[in-house]
Amino acid sequence: MYGAGLGASWGPHGVRAVRGRYGGYRLPPLMLSDDEALAVLLGLVAGRRAGLTTTERAANETASAKIQRVLPKHIARRLDALLEALAFTDQPGEFDTPDAGVLLTIADAVRHRRPVSVRHTDRGGRRSERTLHAYGIVAHGGRWYVTGKDAQVGEDRTFRLDRIADARALPGSFEAPVGPGPAQRVLSGLATAEYRHQVTLRIHGTVEQIRAHLPAGVACLEEHDSVAGEDRAAERWLRVEPRAERLDWLPPVLASLGRPFVIERPDELRDLVIELADRLTSYARRA
Template sequence: MSPRTGRAPRPTGRVLTLLELLQSGGTRTVAELADRLGVEGRTVRRYVDQLIDLDVPVESVRGRYGGYRLGRGYRLPPLMLGDEEALAVLLGLAAGRRAGLTERTASETASAKIRRVLPGHLARRLDALVDSLAFTDRPGEPATPDAGVLLTLADAVRHHRPVSIRYTDRDGRRSERTLHAYGIVAHAGRWYVTGLDPRLDEDRTFRLDRVTDARALPGSFEAPPVPDPAQRVLSGFATAEYRHAVTLRVHGTPEQIRARLPAAVATLTEDEPTATGDRTDERWLRVELRVERLDWLPPALAALDRPFAIERPAELRTLVHALAQRLRSCADA
């Protein structure tokens, strides 16, 4: 087990450790490697086969003192990054850590490893830039998914394999689902997987930080051509069950309305189709939302600055009237 985390290292980590041991030079016996890696001899042989599959020239040495060694002259290629490449990598790690898309410790150790192999002058300049960065938003609650879950789902998406996931919903209810995963989407600091629940024959979207286990199942499926996974996630947000169902009629273009009520929040439908069908024509559009709170909607509608009518709920009309009275009082003061 890892002394820092208390968890057993993953097989991929052991394979990399094996490569490091072989790179230190000489012939390593199976018994020695098994002891260093904390595995059995047959597992060492399996890890060696994995390195060979990656075109790493591992040689088998027979005899009393036999074992494994790297082919003569083999070395891992040095990390060669230009100024812009190094900047892109370090800024990506910083932004991912800030947004909660990457685990903090993993981002920091990866950044440290990259800095160690960069030329001194470049490392100092990049450190100065990263240290001077400021963000206008505050980081939200950590929502980083388990790396093993993320990689398993990514493999299932690529090869169209069904997966079984263990999921805990926002009310703490646990369930085991089968999913035909269409794609993985990062949105607003969280990771999501979207796909078909074949048991219900319905599309579903799951937060990955709430998935505790994922494993591939036998078989395959055919993914639908449209819409793309990101659009599926946004549409799911807009139609999800929340406390309030809101229906509006707004006069404007879809682009004007989307400026304040994006696809992740609201769905738009034609109320009075135009003869030309031109999306730049202003006309009445029906806007539907599912929201937990109504208090943010009156300011959003005021900022929209388009004629609108509230069909439901009546509580929203009351909030809009209250905001109008407050604005009128401030203007008359």
């Protein structure tokens, strides 16, 4: 038994978590099945590679090590064998990660619908303090985002959590709006954000064909010259507006579409597509 005064509390499944005097937690041995232990450790590995960790990057590794140390030897050996044999086709992401305290404070504000004050730095290095009515936290593309209403401007905004240096709850409450959920709001916000290049395309195909290569997080999509009563699942001309800091990634994407397209702007993109086509043609003609 752990002594009183250490903040003991009962968790789910009869697991008793006891807060130590230095802020940590002590857990009696957890009864995990082989599948449960595997799920926990693979979750930690996947989270680390996807960039979904906090600023305490070492916490992921130390948590994995602690779990493995208390596992029965026969399970630990099997998991070690799996982790040694496991390979990934992608490289681990290098992302700026949010502060754990900021993440938990904003999560609490989302749950209880309380305003939260945040100190934010935009990508241009400008700092500001904002009052946010946070609707939700979204993990996308290896980063953490919070979306909600910016009380100062009265409009919805999306912020990267790693660019928030401090967050504190404020008195009061707010009502969450109806409509798209937090994930869709983040994707829409990313697709409509200001970037260096404004690109406008017309692509002939279905929504599904285009979204497979240009997802909602990187491009807006709307019908172009649609006909009333037309089958929305049929191939047709669609206007697509990607937002890009660089243009060099777009020509291979357009080539992979396998669909007719028209570049309306910018001319620089048209030149890059022609260069790619000439390069591929020269490669294909080599003996």
